[in-house]
Amino acid sequence: MGGGERRARIVELLEKAPTPVSGGALARELGVSRQVIVQDVALLRADGHGVASTNRGYVLVRDRRPRRLFKLHHGPGEVADELYLIVDMGGTVEDTMVNHRTYGQMSAALGLSSRRDVERFLAELKDSRSSLLSGTTSGYHFHHVVADSEEDLDAIGEALAERGWLVPMSDYERETLR
The missing domain is CATH 1.10.10.10 (Winged helix-like DNA-binding domain superfamily/Winged helix DNA-binding domain)
Known part of the structure; x- marks a missing residue:
């Protein structure tokens, strides 16, 4: 098999x-x-x-809400702002993922749907003295985000783009990442 x-x-x-x-x-x-x-x-x-x-x-676990993969790029100092933006607009950040040229795809489940979730994540990250997964790819990373509607996902994408964090996916990424 x-x-x-x-x-x-x-x-x-x-x-x-x-x-x-x-x-x-x-x-x-x-x-x-x-x-x-x-x-x-x-x-x-x-x-x-x-x-x-x-x-x-x-x-x-089946979440019937619409889901979208966003490719993002920013420095470690903007993580909180990025995550707060998404949850404040009604999104749930399911995971974070990188596509490393040597190691391939690496991901971690997040399940962040509120400011409290984001605060807890940031505190755990700080207490663990670990680095962000996106640090392995110079700040490039992906998030699967779910929201109540496609319109909400569109608005989240527009807000991420306005902040300069949204990055276009390559044809390869569109074909291989879901």
């Missing part, structure tokens, strides 16, 4: 499961290691599947 087929099977198993499914159970079912499952889940998330981790396993 190839990676794409295995990831489709993971989604199928999560859709049918009445309760969270552990990484170990998915690994046994699919005949791979738990680490392969962790990698597959990361790829599924980057591909737009709402796979959430709980303390009892993975679940599939």
Whole structure:
């Protein structure tokens, strides 16, 4: 079974499961290691599947609201302003992702939908003494954003563009990133 087929099977198993499914159970079912499952889940998330981790396993979360991928560029000092702008306009920042030339796609789930969420994220980032994922790509990064309507997503995109943060995606990025 190839990676794409295995990831489709993971989604199928999560859709049918009445309760969270552990990484170990998915690994046994699919005949791979738990680490392969962790990698597959990361790829599924980057591909737009709402796979959430709980303390009892993975679940599939469906958000029916419109979703859009924005490519952005700015320095680390503008992260708070960018995230506040998005949530203040009714968006939820699902994740942050970079497309590194050597390491490929790397992403992290965020789930930021309010100023309080953003403040908590910024505090955790500061307390951890870790750097931003976008630091690996000179400030270039992507966010999947969901909102109540396409019009809200359009307005968020316009506001990001007005601030000079929105960057056009290349043909390659449009084809490979979702």
